[in-house]
Amino acid sequence: MKKEELSPEQREEVRKIVREEIKKANMQSMSASKVAEITKNQIQHELDKLSNEFGTNL
Numbered sequence: 001m002k003k004e005e006l007s008p009e010q011r012e013e014v015r016k017i018v019r020e021e022i023k024k025a026n027m028q029s030m031s032a033s034k035v036a037e038i039t040k041n042q043i044q045h046e047l048d049k050l051s052n053e054f055g056t057n058l
Contacts, residue, residue: 006014
């Protein structure tokens, strides 16, 4: 299979697309991490409320 050569303009376009896709993936990853953190905090808050209500440690 012959390797296809890209022009400098084509290479730059490919780089631009790759950078955009990496940025999107990073944003999705950060969003998922933030959702997990918020969910964890909400669960802990509810457990704390139940602990206070029933006088136990959860």
